[in-house]
Amino acid sequence: MSREPQRTATAATRRTPSLAPLFATPALLFVAFVIVPLGALAYRAAHDGVVPEQLRAEFVFDALRLSLITSTLTLVLALALGTPLAYLLARASFTGRQIVDTLVDLPMVLPPTVAGVALLVAFGRRGVFGPLLEPAGIELAFTTTAVVMAQLFVSAPFLVRSLKAGFEALDQTYEQVSATLGVSPLRTFWRITLRLSRPALVGGAVLCWARALSELGATLIFAGNFPGRTQTMPLAIITAFESSVGLSGAIALAVILLLVALALLLALRFALRRLPPFEL
Amino acid sequence: MIAVAIRKRLGAFQLDVAFAAERETVVLFGRSGSGKSVTLAAIAGLLRPDAGRIAIGGRVVFDAAAGIDLPPQRRHVGYVVQQLALFPHLTAAENIAYGLVGMSREARRARVAELVALLSLQGLEARRPAALSGGQQQRVALARALARPVEALLLDEPFSALDEALRGDLRAELLRLQAEYELPIVFVTHDLREAHLLGDRVAVLDGGRVLQCADRDEVFRRPASRRVAELTGVRNLLDAAVEGDGGDRVVIAGLPFRAAFDRALHGPVDVAIRAERCNLRRVDPAGPLPENCYVANIVRRLAFGNTHTLHLEPVWAGPVLEVEVASRPYEVLGVAGRSRWVVELPAEDLRVMSREPAQ
Structure with missing residues (x-):
């Protein structure tokens, strides 16, 4: 990202040998594969007309509220803790950097149930740190805190990964020039590094939040499935699916979650794209 | 500061x-x-x-x-x-x-x-x-x-x-x-x-x-x-030797030239002269030559718009030389019409340097 290239004939305006005819078929197949199930879901929901009815059910409202609160909290925590980590991984050289880098990726490839078991073993009442926390009156497992912990564990790596790549791709000359202009490192980070890494920040935040919203396995094991306390939307869907209501209840909940996710995804993208500019 | x-x-x-x-x-x-x-x-x-x-x-x-x-x-x-x-x-x-x-x-x-x-x-x-x-x-x-x-x-x-x-x-x-x-x-x-x-x-x-x-x-x-001469675009870098002891002359390709230089220098030296500091003189090549002059033939001419670069080879003795002449003197002297010239290496423009060890 240095100088704007000559705007007469950029690579984008010049003719590139086109692969469009060749690639169109597999690409369309995949798009259809995504659209068909979602369309079926919407069709069934509209046909059955169960959504408004389910929205009035208290456990659905609770689950939705819990999902939104915990996933948002997870995103905030991931940003607060993950951003410095991503920066250090991208810029600092310290012993064990490679190890930390690999460890951060681990939750992404780990089955969430394994994460749930690990969290329980660490922070459960009879876990490694449980006895230390218990006298202080702190109980983590099977609480709303546990839901956030489970979500943070599995979703924060997506943010860290994306931000790290963003920081690495940024030309450090900007930060160096900023320093020669008398601006402190922290201010430079805020006004230059973070702003110029916005695509990575938005992408990572969206992935992180979406992963937190969809978290199921780790939550189920570490936090349990208690309506109003730890039962998030994915858990409510499972519960509905296995209950007497069966598939139609699950459909309703799934559609609600789908719509909320879509709305929030758009809102988040919009909000992060419009980070307040530095004002003169 | x-x-x-x-x-x-x-x-x-x-x-x-x-x-x-x-x-x-x-x-x-x-x-x-x-x-x-x-x-x-x-x-x-x-x-x-x-x-x-x-x-x-x-x-x-x-x-x-x-x-x-x-x-x-x-x-x-x-x-x-x-x-x-x-x-x-x-x-x-x-x-x-x-x-x-x-x-x-x-x-x-x-x-x-x-x-x-x-x-x-x-x-x-x-x-x-x-x-x-x-x-x-x-x-x-x-x-x-x-x-x-x-x-x-x-x-x-x-x-x-x-x-x-x-x-x-x-x-x-x-x-x-x-x-x-x-x-x-x-x-x-x-x-x-x-x-x-x-x-x-x-x-x-x-x-x-x-x-x-x-x-x-x-x-x-x-x-x-x-090396500095090379980097700063001096086109003529000549092998030479100080004539005798304590003299003010250097011998370049068999000819002595007067130059101002440190008296401590002796033996083999490097001599540099920029192409634009060499002069073509309107002197009869067959007659007696002024100081620091020798006779050379133009063997190649390159026109760069406002200047001409000439490559010269000595007729009897003296260095192979690159000379740069501005367009106006090039025309006034009639350089285009003649190939044999008397070339002057002005004493004050000859830079005599101690020979560097080979790099």
Whole structure:
């Protein structure tokens, strides 16, 4: 990202040998594969007309509220803790950097149930740190805190990964020039590094939040499935699916979650794209 | 005032430079990889030298022995890099105002307005860098570097990405800025013409070392060594030997030439003379020759628009020579119509240097 290239004939305006005819078929197949199930879901929901009815059910409202609160909290925590980590991984050289880098990726490839078991073993009442926390009156497992912990564990790596790549791709000359202009490192980070890494920040935040919203396995094991306390939307869907209501209840909940996710995804993208500019 | 004497090891590369400047422009001149940009980064505080001392405007900003190493923020230098690094998410005015922290909004606005006027950026304040032309971006970068009070201006090939016409304008701009601010300017370039135009002093860098640092004319007219002569575009580098002991003559390709040089020199020496300092004389080649003259044939002519480059070979004795003649004398002398000429190597333009050990 240095100088704007000559705007007469950029690579984008010049003719590139086109692969469009060749690639169109597999690409369309995949798009259809995504659209068909979602369309079926919407069709069934509209046909059955169960959504408004389910929205009035208290456990659905609770689950939705819990999902939104915990996933948002997870995103905030991931940003607060993950951003410095991503920066250090991208810029600092310290012993064990490679190890930390690999460890951060681990939750992404780990089955969430394994994460749930690990969290329980660490922070459960009879876990490694449980006895230390218990006298202080702190109980983590099977609480709303546990839901956030489970979500943070599995979703924060997506943010860290994306931000790290963003920081690495940024030309450090900007930060160096900023320093020669008398601006402190922290201010430079805020006004230059973070702003110029916005695509990575938005992408990572969206992935992180979406992963937190969809978290199921780790939550189920570490936090349990208690309506109003730890039962998030994915858990409510499972519960509905296995209950007497069966598939139609699950459909309703799934559609609600789908719509909320879509709305929030758009809102988040919009909000992060419009980070307040530095004002003169 | 700026005084630099630093050493820095970077892998296999060893930087060891020293130079100083008052309120004038020092050009760090050298090819890519000679250590120019690294030196500038060290002055700006972006690179920590292993040893040495840097003083800017009477303040010591780095002194390895005394443990002084001010961060870039406290060095008070304006630093413009080759790729400019204008902040792409900020407008021209915001870029200029970027370093003006801790000022009231009014003071900041006033300062930006001043710089906008100084660098003729009126009407472009609200544009993002991507919407500015190359020359405009350059001026925004200069304005941004000058916004805060600075003790020196460090410019790292700032004009290299521009076409020749724009460069000329910006060089003029820079000369004007320097007259206005009376700042020491350290200007890095690999362009000989730029070095000549902008430099009050020129430091010739090669392989991480300063081969010569002196007033511009001294460097161009009296290079310290064969290598400096090569780097500064001297086309004629001749093997010669001092005639006898304590004389004022050197023998070049079998002919003695008078030259001014250090009496301590003896034996084999290098002689340099710039192509544009050699003269074609309107003297009959068959008659008696004046001092420092010999007869040569033009074997090749290259026309460069306003100058002609001639390659000459001696008829009897004397060096093979490259001579540059401006268009006007070329026509007046009638060089095109004749190939045999009397060539003069003026004594005051013959630079005699001790022979360097083979590299």
